[in-house]
Amino acid sequence: MTTAEFIIGHSADDAAERKKEARKILWALLAALGIHLLIGYSLAVFGGLLYSPFSVIEEDKPVELTFVDLATPAPAKNTMFIPNDESKQTEQPKEKTFESNANSIAASENAPTSNLPLPSQQGGDRTNLNLDSHRESLPNEGANPEPSTAPQQSATPQPTAQPTPISKSEEFAMLTSTPTPRPSAASTPQQPRSSYRPLKERTRLAGSISNRGTSAVNAIGTPLGRYEKMVQDAIGSRWYAYVGEKADLISLGTAQVIFSIDRSGRVKNLKLIKNSSNEAFANVCLQSILEIQMPPIPEDVASALPPEGLDEQITFTMFPN
Numbered sequence: 001m002t003t004a005e006f007i008i009g010h011s012a013d014d015a016a017e018r019k020k021e022a023r024k025i026l027w028a029l030l031a032a033l034g035i036h037l038l039i040g041y042s043l044a045v046f047g048g049l050l051y052s053p054f055s056v057i058e059e060d061k062p063v064e065l066t067f068v069d070l071a072t073p074a075p076a077k078n079t080m081f082i083p084n085d086e087s088k089q090t091e092q093p094k095e096k097t098f099e100s101n102a103n104s105i106a107a108s109e110n111a112p113t114s115n116l117p118l119p120s121q122q123g124g125d126r127t128n129l130n131l132d133s134h135r136e137s138l139p140n141e142g143a144n145p146e147p148s149t150a151p152q153q154s155a156t157p158q159p160t161a162q163p164t165p166i167s168k169s170e171e172f173a174m175l176t177s178t179p180t181p182r183p184s185a186a187s188t189p190q191q192p193r194s195s196y197r198p199l200k201e202r203t204r205l206a207g208s209i210s211n212r213g214t215s216a217v218n219a220i221g222t223p224l225g226r227y228e229k230m231v232q233d234a235i236g237s238r239w240y241a242y243v244g245e246k247a248d249l250i251s252l253g254t255a256q257v258i259f260s261i262d263r264s265g266r267v268k269n270l271k272l273i274k275n276s277s278n279e280a281f282a283n284v285c286l287q288s289i290l291e292i293q294m295p296p297i298p299e300d301v302a303s304a305l306p307p308e309g310l311d312e313q314i315t316f317t318m319f320p321n
Helices: 012-046 149-155 168-176 182-187 223-245 279-290
Strands: 098-100 219-221 253-261 267-275 310-318
Touching: 098 223, 219 223, 223 279, 223 310, 253 279, 267 279, 279 310
Parallel strands: 098 219
Antiparallel strands: 253 267, 253 310
């Protein structure tokens, strides 16, 4: 009878085969370990985490300093302008918030109610920043004579005057020449103060000024501010005159215009960007700007302006009385 036996153990050939398999496993483990070490070393080198005495140490780059010449700052847009009454000019404030034609020190009639650099006061809801109220007054040419020569000439008896005869050609030239507009007093920097004043109605304001007194802001009179005042007076005096002449043709509404004054004093890039009134009103606004004749912008003012010159934005409004 044949008996099948299950023998626990291995023969000599099986032992040799197992040793061979063990060696293969050992070499495979060593190879895997070597590969892992190589990968780790590569990551350390490329990641900058491994220090090697043979590696080249890269020196830190020095900090670069850029020097800016503060004496000649880059041109910037115009600081917000607010006109001041030159007869009420004060000493220069410690800080400048607005550009102006005359100095003023911030004061407020009411206690501060916001964080804006403005006084707090009662008034109407207007788009302009008006600190007081008064009616408009057009320039009076008779109020601005030459200080010394005009009175002496008027005191001379008429019979002794010897006027120079005018030729026919000179008379024709006088009749056909274009007269200088009435508000030309704003065209020269050195002439007597104009009697022109725009219409103003106090604006309701809420600001942070705590110094009690007549409403005012921290503004410094500068050459730029005085030039800006001349521009606004030249335009405003013409505008009121033309509105008075064409009041029957103009309807209520608002027109907003942008333009620039180049360094020679000429109007450039005039553009009507808003008009809720009619065409007649828009034409009056544009005409009032196109006709001004300003002197060249002073060099010290032009150097602080953008290349295009003095940027302006004016809002004209017709509202019921």
